[in-house]
Amino acid sequence: MTTISVGMLGCGTVGTGVLTLLNRATNQIAESIKVHFNVKKIAVSHPDKKRNLHWDEDVQFTGEIENVTTDPSIQIVIEVMGTVDQAYHAVCQAINHGKSVITANKELIALKGPQLTKLARQNHVDLYYEASVGGGIPILRVLSDSLITDQITGLTGIVNGTSNYVLSAMKDERSSYADSLKRAQKLGYAEANPINDLSGFDSAYKLAILSQLAFGHTINLKQLERTGIDKITLDELSGAAHWGLTIKPAIVARKKEHTLYTLVAPVAVTKQHPLANVSGVENSVLVTSTALGTTSYTGAGAGSEPTANSIMSDLLTITHHILTEQCGSSYNAPSTHISEYSLLKLPLEYFIALGEPAKKEPKFSNEASQYIEDTFKTGKAVFCITSVLDKNEKTNLEKSLSFMFQNVHFYPILKEN
């Protein structure tokens, strides 16, 4: 039996889950790979706090991150504390001290992934982060494995459980945005301050991580076209349903030759689209590649045990590398030079939601009138679907419509990956 010493940074929901799974699988791991994991130290803000852990062995809590990241006996550090700056410093320190690192920190990887990967290679240690996207879905490993022989051309996904829960609740139970959000918070599906989730930042980080692996491209998060779900109304959801569409909080990336088109926004999908039935806190990622066509990976996108299970999977990969002296790896990622534009630059079909008519007497324009139903004068919201519009046509139409209606929203209709 080989003992591998592990240190952990943070012990919240995910950290506790890791201990629960490790405890449960101790015998299974010992039997199948003859390894015992010794969780030596856990760095937390309040080391003296009483904790209710499913963990049978001794573990030392410390208030100092350095006690974990610089301890010469610790081989693998699991970072589940969150935040960017402090985590970046801690992970760099651990790597510089020869430790392989597992992190669930999507913001850290989205912003500093390439630097950390490079540092890990220089120090001959591993860096893995399966838990950072899609909870328990092994999506990063799948992308990384397929890359050596296949070319990925498209990604579409629902990767934020909070947003998907809120939109699903609005659609299925006809409860308002505010009520749906309150319920999500009550059920633990949304944080007290859910702005990161609902405004699309969390999805943007995940798109950035997926794009690093799928396209070898680090997304420019500042220029990324990003729309949250907070402006979507119950009327819009019903209007979409009338046209056989469901509005879903999506991330999209399409590669065409040397250009990547990206988007983080609510989109409209048909009932037959694989994302239409992904509801509640579920996550799903569709991957389109040259050899495989479109494959999809669906499951719990968050939660203590699913996320912890992804960390366990990384833990076993690194352990295998330690035992065979092969550390120094990370996920495969191609290195390519591609340009990045908003998906909205491409010709797309749109589902358009028009709020009540503007109070000023509207001026009609040719572009607009053809898309508006006769219900215009009834004072009610109007919904319609465009034929394919290129960027200019869309801009012009949007401009004309916003003279005539309040709250004009264009939702791209996704058909293929």
Place this chain on the structure above:
Amino acid sequence: MTTISVGMLGCGTVGTGVLTLLNRATNQIAESIKVHFNVKKIAVSHPDKKRNLHWDEDVQFTGEIENVTTDPSIQIVIEVMGTVDQAYHAVCQAINHGKSVITANKELIALKGPQLTKLARQNHVDLYYEASVGGGIPILRVLSDSLITDQITGLTGIVNGTSNYVLSAMKDERSSYADSLKRAQKLGYAEANPINDLSGFDSAYKLAILSQLAFGHTINLKQLERTGIDKITLDELSGAAHWGLTIKPAIVARKKEHTLYTLVAPVAVTKQHPLANVSGVENSVLVTSTALGTTSYTGAGAGSEPTANSIMSDLLTITHHILTEQCGSSYNAPSTHISEYSLLKLPLEYFIALGEPAKKEPKFSNEASQYIEDTFKTGKAVFCITSVLDKNEKTNLEKSLSFMFQNVHFYPILKEN
């Protein structure tokens, strides 16, 4: 650059796909893992036949399998010739001659998987077979990876593209079973003799392979409860739709403590069920495990390139093992002793399709009459849903109904995994 010498047995659709992908990915592979694959020999029935291959290098065709399986310079043998006895002999010979083996042969692995795995371990070579289930979906690797730390409790899947295509065409286009099958054959989705696919044998083999990996249990194929799709009528599909159900060709395995309940049969699923929208030749496998809950993996279940891509993935795994001198592995599989019963032994809800009334004056029974609508005497087919029935109740009801109606079909309704 390291050269790895490869031999292939068979060069049909899948074999040709492997050459196409290898050719396309040559530079990518050389760049990322510094390996060149030299396909030295291919054994085929007609070595002199003219072939239209996407392959730029020299390759020697031979009519003798032994020329490949015993060639000392060949390190990896890819078996894509099909059949059981000849393939078993060839694979054993390759393994005994120190070659790692990749096979796409589901029948071979379903029937001889444990023996071949043992032989490979004894000879310190690898044996992988990702292409045998789910075409390009990396389902075997996912099961094998998750097993070290998680416990799988349920599998449900659509793993036969031909059956799924025929039922989807019947439902969506209202074309008869015979016409749908003809179209499947025309499109290359069904073989000239499609009995293996339509009667559930192919699905049974795939369930056997999945069960070996997920539960460490080799299914008794002779005792397995197996029903094909060839008795399903258009009326039954409409009747199911009336109740919000879709009939799908499924494999099912549920583990409860030390017992595995299995089934290969058409089942009824609700519109919200993840399998409801899996249509055409698409495959999908739902995996339920203790830590992850239910995850699903969906994609093209067959086809030259998706299947070849799974072989490429095995090829890279084995190559990595050769380079690091770690051959002798296969997928992880637990070794457990569990009993096996038909899923129909468990209490289940059923969708019942009753054909026209029997010609003889029927006798009523109490069990039956409560389930039959008043439409009985109209001479038309009747469809209903039972409440949960245990095995005895089901048997009695089935017996009573078959006195009264022609073609009584019970479809289990699947709700959770």
